Amino acid sequence: MATLLLTALGTAIGGPIGGTIGALIGRQADAAIFGGGSRQGPRLRELTVSTSSYGQPLARHFGRMRVPGTIIWSTDLIESKRKQKGRKGQPSTVTYSYSASFAVALSSTPLARLGRIWADGNLLRGALDDLKVAGKIRFYHGYGDDPVDPLIAADKGGLAPAFRDCAYVVFEELELGDFGNRIPALSFEIFAEGGETSVSLELMVPGAAEGPSATFAHLRGYADDGGPLAATLATIDEIIPLVCISGRDGLRIAPRALQQADIITLPQQLFPDERSGNEGRHKQRAAPAAREPAALRYYDEGRDYQPGVQRALGSRRYGRETMFDLPATLTADGARQLANRRATRARWQNETVLWRIGELDPRLQPGAAVRLPTMRGVWFISSWEWFEGGVELSLERVAPELTAQTISDPGDTLPPADEPMPPTRLEALEVPGDGNLNPASPLLFAATSAAHSGWRGAALYLAESSRLIPIGSSGTQRAVMGALLEPLAPSSAVLFEPTSSLLVELVGEGLDFADTDVSGLANGANRLMVGGEVVQFARAEALGERQWRLQGLLRGRGGTEAEAATGHSPQTSVILLDDSLVALDPADVPPLATTRIAAIGPGDPEIVIAELRNPGLSRRPLAPVHARLTVTPGNRWELCWTRRARGQWRWEDLVEVPLVEEQEQYLVGYGPALSPFVAWSVNEPRFELALEERSLLISTHGTAALWVRQIGTFGQSHPLFLAHLS
Structure with a gap:
């Protein structure tokens, strides 16, 4: 009743501001006379999701807040089709990815800047303004001269609205793969004009308040969802008392402040x-309030604006406590002080x-x-x-001022990690065959990784002269890769070396190695590509600072004995050969030394390029082994050897390995391996040389070595030493 009467009277005397002040005074009178329920104030939003409903008011925001926003424009989902070869040992698949472009209105009052963005509870945009997925974002502050967004203009043409006097965000081709191929539930951290960490009554009610005294203590943000202005002021007045002043300057409102001077x-x-x-x-004094306000609900800044509750100090009454909702951003300490002051005022009311x-x-x-x-x-x-x-x-x-400053804890929270998007680390390599795939197809892989798990993957391309040809995406699984910190000594690659070790530094945190046993080594576990050599290890020891010592080595695996014999220098690339590698289709990526792979991720300031390492390794025949020399009657030499096959990691006893190549053929040479003095082609793993032939070779070319290579379908193996003529 008092609210209606004083609203009409205030409007007649002071116009719209007078009506607001009259309504505020009337609400105070009605509350004092009739009291209230156990829950007071506007209900807090439980960080509701973005909506797109007609007739929904756009809230006014002051200070810092977290808001859901309203979708005001959107395109249909954009589908992208991409054929991608599976990871190591997996078949090729056709993948579909979706993106969307849309705009979200945030506030009907201007905003100074945009902070973090959450999508389905996870960070979509971090505190460093880095977008965690592919896409673009544009922010419009909400001024009266904001331009028309070019993407909306392209969609709507001459009828495109500028949404002036409305702060909003435009997402362009936002990748939706991480959100179930749908527009996710979004919420935004916003900072309003006029103060990012304070709320001014002067901005709420222009002309009705002025000066620094019009700033609300402890309020770091406030959301006005619409309705009569008097209702907003009455809500604030319940927690922070306001005074209405009538003077020569007209009607004014200010927070009640006590200055001793x-x-x-x-x-x-x-x-x-x-x-x-x-x-x-x-003189009058009323009895203590029947239901003293005991708790305050608010948006807790320390918990990413999740609703929090702080209770006033003092005795507790039986029954349900009186809870007051204040749609404001507060710290836990500030909310506790406001709750205590409100309870104290109620005792002295x-x-x-x-x-x-x-x-x-x-x-x-x-x-x-x-x-x-x-x-x-x-x-x-x-x-x-x-x-x-x-x-x-x-x-x-x-009410007497509280002398002691109360300290409160907002409670435990598990906020999503906000790590800056790391740049992509990329290697492209060809590895020896494992016997499970087509031996005629080269095994090409991309190893992609990053410094920490905040990496969201990268798009992969074939870099061809001045253009980039899409070949797939890396996914978000990081490859275990790094570099040698110490030289790795040469090895004969004949026996297991239990005391040998290598020291490696990985590219990022959260990457690790695992131990295995002899059976695991026999089955191909713990394979590393160190430069051009495949090394297996048995034990892994974490040294801290991303450094690992790998001990118990099997060197020169997969036919890489020649690389093991030369050793490796520090900073040689080390890559774990596991399912984290991304298979590259040879139809798209030629297995040549000039091939280059490119990667572009959300955290890459520029294109990342890697040249293909070890081209031809997967289809190169393995060098023969077990050379034997037998001298027959008549001093005739019979040279024999044993062939090996690509991809046959396990060499069963008494079992002939498959040929793999189209035909069995060998090249026996005398002299330098790259340019022999004499060469013979044979179709079986044996070669005979009479005494007269040996003497002629020595007299014509001098002393030299005899060696043999296996000739495969796509290349020749490294040479195997057979004998020395002298």
Whole structure:
């Protein structure tokens, strides 16, 4: 009733601002007379998701807040089809990816900047303004001269709206693979104009408040979801008392503040109260509040704006506690102090005094703090009225200030990791065959990794002169890769070396190695590509700082004995051959030494390029082994050897390995391996050389070595030493 009456009266006297102030005073009166329920204030949003409903008001925001926003424009899903060869040992697949472009309105008041963005509870944009998935983002502050977004203009043409006086965000081709190929539930951290960590009443009610005193203590953000302005002010007044001041400058509103230096002591009462015999006329004090406000719900800044609750100090009453909802951003300490002050005011509420003086001091106006000559405490002037016998002031007792600063804890929270998007680390390599795939097809892989798990993958391309040809994507699984920190000594690659070790530094945190046993080594476990050599290890020891010592080595695996014989220098690339490698289709990526692979990820400032290492390794025949020399009667030499096959890691006893190549053929040479003096082609693993032939070779070319290579379908093996003629 008082709300309706005083709203009409205030509008008649002071216009719209007067009506707002009248409604605020009326709400205060109604609350004092009729009381309230166990839950007061506007309900907090539980970080609701973005909507797209007609007729929904766009909230006004002040300070810093986390808001869901309203989708105001969107395109259909954009489908992309891509054929991608499976990971190591897996078949090729056709993958479909989806993206979308859309705009989300955030506030009907201007915003200074945009902070973090959450999608389905995970960070989509971090504190460093880095987008965690592929796509582009544009932010419009909400001024009256914001331009039309070019993407919306391209879609709508001449009818494209500019959404001026509305702060909004435009997402362009945002990848939706991480969100189930749908637009995710979004929420945004926003910072309003006029103060990123404070709320000013002057911005809420232009012209009704001014000066630094109009800033609300402890409020770091506030959301006004619409409705009468008086309702918003009444909500704030419940927690932070407001005063309405009528002066020569018109009607003004300000937070009630107590400045000790400005407290005036009133003169003595003009006329003693005949009825009470006291100087205080009509002194009243109400009984303690029936339901003292005990708890405050708010948006906790320390918990990523999740709703939090702080309870006031003091005795607890039986039954349901009175909870007040304040749609504001607060710290836990600030919320605790506001809750304590609200409870203290409730205990001292309605202690009033009417005090009549002869002359009104210009400093004595509603909202001023005064002292009484015969009473303790501080009083606020709530109103004054002229009478024939003087000026009568209505005074309201100020609750005592809390002397101790309360400290509170917002509680434990598990915020999503906000790590800056790391750049992509890329290697392209050809590896020896494992016997499970087509031996005629080269085994090409891309090893992609990054410094930490915040990496979201990268698009892969074939770099061909000045253009990039898409060949797939890396996925988000990081390859275990790094570099040697110490030289790796040469090895004969004949026996297991239990004491040999290598020291490697990985490219990022969270990557590791695992131990295995002899059976695991026999089955091909723990294979590393160190430069051009395949090395197996049995034990892995973490040394910290991304460094590992790998011990118990099998060298020169997969026919890489020649690379093991030369050893490796520090900073040689080390890559674990496991399922994290991305298979490359030879139809798209030629197995040539000039081939280059490119990667572009969200955290890459520029294109990452890698040249193909070890081209031809997977289809190169393995060098023969077990050379034997037998001298037959007549001093004739019979040279024999044993062939090996590509991809046959396990060499079963008494079992002939498959040929793999199209035909069995060998090249026997005398002299340098690259340019022999004499060469013979044979179709079986044996070669005979008579005494006269040996003598002729020595007399013609001098002393030299005899060696043999296996000739495969796609190349020749390294040479195997057979004998030396001298």
